[in-house]
Amino acid sequence: MSKDDVAAGGARPAEQRLLDVKNLEVTYANGAAAVRGVHLSVGAGQKLGVAGESGCGKSTLALALLRLLPAxxxxxxxxxxxxxxxxxxKWGRVRAVRWAGASIVFQGAxxxxxxxxxxxxxIAEPILLHKKATQTGAKTKVGELLEHVGLPAARADAYPHELSGGQRQRVMIAMALACDPRLIIADEPTTALDVMIQAQILRLIEQLVAExxxxxxxISHDLAVLSDTCDRLAVMYAGRVVEEGPASEVYENARHPYGKALSAAFPRIGDAASRFAPRGLPGDPPDPSALPTGCxxxxxxxxxxxSCATDDQALRDAGPQHRSACVHAGSQLPAQPTSASAAESAS
Incomplete structure (x- = not known):
């Protein structure tokens, strides 16, 4: 089995993959290289998380998968x-694949x-278009979908402003499932929700994937959410996957300093060190149109x-089914410094 076979989709034979992304490159009209050489795969019943800060290429990747990028x-x-x-x-085939083959749950319902x-x-619109259903059949399907995501069928008559944030997000999920797609792409599906509703939506998504x-x-910036929901994680930085592997392993034992910083950015319940001395990450991701040399x-x-300033780093083995694009990938990362004040608070 090649290394590509154990990319972010895990050790799954190619013929069983629903989605297989190979060497994907996306460059906007202004010259910004938003996605650079990405390899990812997702199989039936599999949950892949894609993490990273804003500006790292996550949403561009999602839009590219169904050719939704601007002209x-x-x-x-x-x-x-x-x-x-x-x-x-051809465009006719792309339109047929959207909704019926793969669909997207966008952030901000x-x-x-x-x-x-x-x-x-x-919700009925794609059903009528792709399934060639009658108005009566589409209405029945809408009611079933709403009940499937935990809403009464009678809510079909509501306008979006009459629903809560969590209810609107459930509507987006019902819409994504309307034409029985095999692949769901969820772009920050819980960002605007409170933690209780977020947990309900995540459990709902997990249940639907399994059933x-x-x-x-x-896709999310929150490594903790992804590690709790997904089987595998791919961490993106400046348009590339810089670390990928089993979700719990990447979250608990990141082998790339960026993955480690994302994990440390969220305090752990019961861990005084993370509560009193969180490790932030100064600065911002680079401008995609003016990337630094090397890593x-x-x-x-x-x-x-x-050497990091001159030598680019490719993904390399960092453990079982775990890879990192870092010169330190083959060993535990060196200790990352914290501020003196944070260290004193932790002690």
């Missing part, structure tokens, strides 16, 4: 959905739903060595 964007590589390359499909149409009509044997790609993370890296 003038250059895209190369392969995006195989059930073995068929989305990038070479209030911005994604049409404020002047009832939610039942919005319907779906593939799930979930793109080296200007922010607390454990960089001289």
């Amino acid at each position: 003038g964007t250059k895209v190369s590589g392969e995006i195989l959905l059930d073995g068929e390359d989305i990038l070479t499909m 209030m911005h994604s739903l049409n404020a002047v149409h009832r939610i039942g009509d919005q 319907q044997d779906l593939g799930l790609m979930m 793109t993370f080296h200007p922010r890296c607390p454990v960089a060595i001289d």
